[in-house]
Amino acid sequence: MSLITLTTDFGTRDGYVGEVKGVLATRAPDATLLDIAHDVEPGDIRCGAWILGRIWVRYPAGTVHLAVIDPGVGGERMPIVARLSDRWYVGPDNGLLTHAIRSHPVAEARRIEAATGEGAPSDTFHGRDLFAPAAAHLSGGGDPRAIGPEIDRSSCVVLPVPRAARRGDSFLGHVVHVDRFGNLITNLPVGWLPAEVEIRIAGVTLHGPARSYDAVPRGELLVSRGSGGTLEIAVRDGRADRRLGVTLDAEVEAAPRA
């Protein structure tokens, strides 16, 4: 069984996801298609990159991760395939690999040429005309060389996402994702920190991490060890982003608990 995952900002009220799946189902009839997320905000490459970073190695070797959040479609950004840790990425070279690349170096990268598609691709729907044919090809075990010429492995676009850093006894990090629940996911690795920390964000000081959400009363802020291995700030049964008025890239400081 071969797997193709789909991550897009196409939404679920148009036919775009359906067109992409039709190309995949026609060209890779034995592949299993798995929807990851289609309601990424239009053009939100940062969010797509975060998703890919989370899911990358959860899938078996050989999986093709097709990702189309592509505000620059038809323009300068390059359509590519890239192999990281024996899984394939197929999509635009616009930063969607930012998080995945950090833990898994690019082993092979190629520019997609139209050879695997039929006729001339459209200028505005590479998801259907370039990426889906390439994903189907790779999923079926096709030779990557048929897709296009190899490109410099170190050239893949990485967004300037802030990184956590030590600052004396403390650590300075940032909010790198705000999820559906309003949880603030930081880039502060739990493994860097002592068992008890004091967190400062948006003028508020919190102690943690708590073991679970019910360590605080409903509606209260808490710090938790996030499931991605970094600290998260949440409101029990509520939204931390609204409570704190905080968005992407907000600073978070973590100090050993005094």
Place this chain on the structure above:
Amino acid sequence: MSLITLTTDFGTRDGYVGEVKGVLATRAPDATLLDIAHDVEPGDIRCGAWILGRIWVRYPAGTVHLAVIDPGVGGERMPIVARLSDRWYVGPDNGLLTHAIRSHPVAEARRIEAATGEGAPSDTFHGRDLFAPAAAHLSGGGDPRAIGPEIDRSSCVVLPVPRAARRGDSFLGHVVHVDRFGNLITNLPVGWLPAEVEIRIAGVTLHGPARSYDAVPRGELLVSRGSGGTLEIAVRDGRADRRLGVTLDAEVEAAPRA
């Protein structure tokens, strides 16, 4: 073919659904994954319970229903598997089985221990670390005893959802779900009622049930025999919840038509 259905409040703009599917696809490569609903409001256990009640026996025996609407993750509520009518439930023991249990008694229930997962599970994402491995295990025909110790079958959490009751010649019921269309689904079984009833809700009196929506002009209220076997109140091409200002648990009275 084995089936695993997925019902969550994870939304479709984060990576959480993708992480869960990755675990399932890796551990149960022959299972077919079917999305039921991922846009349940965060923490809305009542809605999840209603969904499971509706879909339970529509699926073949052996199906695994994975459901993760889990605001108490990591806290006191128990991670469980439960077998009802030869289908498995995998998820938190927090009331998600409320409706399914009414028609299908629990034949076997077990507490999930971490044995089937890799390493220590996170405290905040049991969907990925406990439930998905258990679902994959059961889906592949694995021995339920490997998941954890049996628990009291009658101990599964049931929410205090109102029940319909006879009151003289009439019946008193409640709105137990408000669906996407703004339809008000009641707990008044069609089978209890005479062919013609008078419905009172939010100070309004309606006659019914109508055979279909076009029995009334556009924008008008009507009562219908719902597809779940209970009375429903709808507005043709509109929303009954907004028209009546009614939400979950609102009272509905049904009397034989005078």
Place this chain on the structure above:
Amino acid sequence: MSLITLTTDFGTRDGYVGEVKGVLATRAPDATLLDIAHDVEPGDIRCGAWILGRIWVRYPAGTVHLAVIDPGVGGERMPIVARLSDRWYVGPDNGLLTHAIRSHPVAEARRIEAATGEGAPSDTFHGRDLFAPAAAHLSGGGDPRAIGPEIDRSSCVVLPVPRAARRGDSFLGHVVHVDRFGNLITNLPVGWLPAEVEIRIAGVTLHGPARSYDAVPRGELLVSRGSGGTLEIAVRDGRADRRLGVTLDAEVEAAPRA
């Protein structure tokens, strides 16, 4: 492998999609189910028709396209199956085939009778009780004659969607879909037009078509050759519908560039 695609307005927070899939998975265990779109606005037949028109031939011959946007369920509109270009449509005869029919004439059409379902169908959920059983039957290679009597192929409902027309040296068209990105998809075929056109819509004049979105600065309007073969009006990294205050059926004029 047989394919069944699903296009509905059921949303993704109720159990309706799950009930339909349960019937399909039970009756057509070998079919692959592919979600196309479930967040079509309630009752928006025009949108559903546009989706089907886009996806129809992207899928292999033999595919069953199940579509349930069905505000008239249980009423006068007829439940049908229809074969176009060797793919099957299953759903209400309410105009959902409007766009697909234009390029692919109906080769066979039948009224669905309850024969393929169990017991009496509900009046309000034909998706589950009539359409899913019929789709499963056809998907498994069942004889279409078992579904119900043949009906007049030319009788399928077609909505009065505006058509593009020549007007002297110019062409008059309309917006026939507004997509998730706020792009305005017109019915003006790119093939009709000269290489350079002047577009007038909502009092604004644009030159185009541009090769890709980055031909204009962020936030600016542009005309593009849409991936469906007709002109589209977009705002780079923005929404053309809001910028122009334009909705479905708005007029668009295209003239050779002076």
